Amino acid sequence: MGYWAEKTEAFLRVSAILLLVLTACLVAMDTQTKLIMYTYAKKATFRDLKALPVLVYIDGVVAGYNLLQLSRCSVSACYKGEMQSPLLKNLSWVHFLLDQVAVYVVFATTAAATQASLLAVTGSKAMQWMKLCGRYTRFCVQIGGALLCGYVACIVLVLTSFLSAYNLFRLYSPTKFMQLKSKQ
Template identity: 65%
Template structure:
C-alpha cells in the first residue's frame, strides 16, 4: 500500500508542478499593446496589478518546493521503501506543515488575483478606474485561463496535503492519543 500511495503522491506532485509552472508562465508572459489614440499606445502586463505579480512569485516558489518534494517521492518509490520512518516523525511534521503552507499561500494569492481581475472586468466609478477588459480582451482571457489553472493547482496541492497528512498520522497509534506506534 505504501508503494502505491507513494506513486500517487509522486503523480499528484508532478501534476501540481506542471500546473504551477503553466500558471506562472500564463501570467508572466501575458502582455497586450493597443493603440488608444492615433499615436499613443498602451501596453498592459501583469505588473500593473500587484496581485498578479505576487501570483507569479508565489507560484514559482511553490513549484520549486513541489519539485524538491517530487524528487523525494521519486527516490522513495524507486528504492521501494518509505523514507519517513518512526524515527523521523519531526521530518514528517515538517513536510506536512510545509505542504499546508504551500496550499494556503497558492489559494490566497489566486483569490487575491481573482479579486483584482474582477475589478479589471467591472471597473470602479468611485475610484475612476476604467474597465480593462473592454480594451484588452486577450489579456483578460489569458488571465482568466491562468486563474482557472491556479484553482486546479489548489485542488491538486490540497490532495497532496491529504497524502502528507496520511503519511504523518500513520506513524501514530490509533488507540492512544498522539503516541507513536511501536516499532515492528
C-alpha cells in the same frame, strides 16, 4: 509508505508542478497592446495589477518546493525502511506542515489575483478606475484561464496535503491502519 501512495504522491506533485508553472507562464507572458490615438500605444501587462506579479513568484516558489518534494519521494523510495522512526515522524510533520503552507499560500494569492482581476473587469466608479477588460479582452481572457489553472493547482495541492496527512498519521496508528479485511 505503500506502493500506491508513492505513485499517487508522485503523480499529484508532478501535476501540481505543471499546473503552477502553466499558471505562472500564462500570467507572466500575457501582454496586449492597443493603439489609443494614432501614434500612442498602451500596453497591458501582468505588472499593471499588483497581485499578479506576486502570483507569479509564489507559484514559482511552490512549484520548486514540489520539485524538491518529488525528488525526496524518489530518494526515500530507495531507502525504504532504513530511516529511524523518530526521524521519520519529525520529517513527516515537516512535510505535512510545509504542504499545508503551500496550499494556503497558493490559494490566498490566487484569490487575491482573482479579486484584482475582477476590478479590472468591472472597474470602480468611486475610485475612478476604468474597466481594463473592455479594451484588452484577450489579455483578460488569458488571465482568467491562468487563474482557473491556479485554482485547479490548489485542488491538486489539497489532495497532496491529504496524502501527506495520511502518511503522517499512519505513523501514530496501529499496524493495520486503513487496510481492508482479508476474506477467510
